Amino acid sequence: MTTSESSGGGDVSRSLELLWGTGERPTRGPKPGLTLERIVATAVAVADAEGLEAVSMRRVSTELGTGAMSLYRYLPGKAELLDLMLDQVQAEGEGALEEARTWREALHAAAHASLALYHRHPWLLHVNQARPVMGPHAVRALEQTLAHIQDMEGLSDQELVSVIITVEGYVTGVARTHVHAVEAQHSGAMSPEEFWQAQTPVLAQAMASGSYPLMAALDEDAFAGDVDHFGFGLRCLLDGFEALVASRSGRLDAG
């Protein structure tokens, strides 16, 4: 079915405690045989290998060689597990901005790092929605991005935050199309054959109906898989920021 999960059900404050928690152990009982890190890492591995729908409490626990209910000693439920998975993979983009020397380079690098993340973990397209729980890695990424766009002169703090949210949102939104296109490109047997060849005949018929003259008149390659819609949109977005920064620098009307 695919069931992109997260959001809604889970206890947010408990998620945050787990994300930021010090992990201090109580002194009394037996030592735990598992760690939160191991659980999350296992869940991520399962999701990477078999997709998000394979991630169940039973499956993860089996992978760890324990009973299903053991996991509930470490986290309150599956929703929190997904929150933790999400923050964990965000650690991968840690050093992506190091070489950026301008805000434009930084935002470009951040966007491509995010996109790469979606390609490495396509299941992120199914989590990730509707409840932005901020873990340490997410906050660190935010801090670093913030550090690299301080040279956007004349923008208020609110606007700087808007810039980051905008870029991140853009990437998240377009990633679906892009990840899908790339998978179709070189996955060889499944996506293009089953997806586009499934779409094509019906859509071709719709085009032939004359109800959609403009779409029918488009170049055939307009919907080709290898068009870099992502890069195009990002460039436009950054150009827009550029215009904003320029206007704030005082030369509103030089033309």
Place this chain on the structure above:
Amino acid sequence: MTTSESSGGGDVSRSLELLWGTGERPTRGPKPGLTLERIVATAVAVADAEGLEAVSMRRVSTELGTGAMSLYRYLPGKAELLDLMLDQVQAEGEGALEEARTWREALHAAAHASLALYHRHPWLLHVNQARPVMGPHAVRALEQTLAHIQDMEGLSDQELVSVIITVEGYVTGVARTHVHAVEAQHSGAMSPEEFWQAQTPVLAQAMASGSYPLMAALDEDAFAGDVDHFGFGLRCLLDGFEALVASRSGRLDAG
């Protein structure tokens, strides 16, 4: 749990047949007591009222006064139902572009129409991912948008498609943040109290740790709920398009 669904499991070509199908009845058997439209409308109503996780085959069938298995006479499975729900709500944005007189107005209107759709049907944030099945309403929206951006002079067909994908992707990506912020604003009791007040203490502690100096130094209102990040980013994006169109019109360097 929330389980944003769709994608992966379903039979795409069967979904398309249902979306585009003429609904021609076979002559032999008894008349069907249900229609695809009624099923989809019921599912949408349930999702609107109680969220996507309330949409189950059993629940929808109960709402229709039939047995669960009856639905399978009309569609192959739940994945297809979600595809149909998605296309159905897209019909709501039908006339959104009518008054637009320039490509900028059109894209602005299209973006806001999409955003409004997400507010009316927040569960769209949970479907919608990873498998863009094109139904008649989606194609009609595409056609209309295409009609309204023909005045972007000098852009290739590929680029026009990129423009639309970019705007739609941007809206989809930022909608999460925006929908959540607005819900927090005027839902009164649930989201802000349970979500941000849940986030605040932990994050405040993180800020106080000194590890995130730039974030800690931000104005307090930088993360306020009423900031229009959506409008800001959209404006920048459209400005970027504006620059592109201007450059293609020949006056590259007038300044």
Place this chain on the structure above:
DNA sequence: CTTAAAAGGGTACGGTGTACACAGTTGGTG
């Protein structure tokens, strides 16, 4: 009337998340 096709739907299977009760382990305290 006969018959084949289609619709309706009950039952059942294998899966899910997780509440609950209980057993086993540990370390602080008297």
Place this chain on the structure above:
DNA sequence: CACCAACTGTGTACACCGTACCCTTTTAAG
């Protein structure tokens, strides 16, 4: 040391899910 409170591990059970299978009922064609 004995004891016990605190803690971990987990088997069982429940409610729910999507849906395969199969049988009954309705319908129209031959």
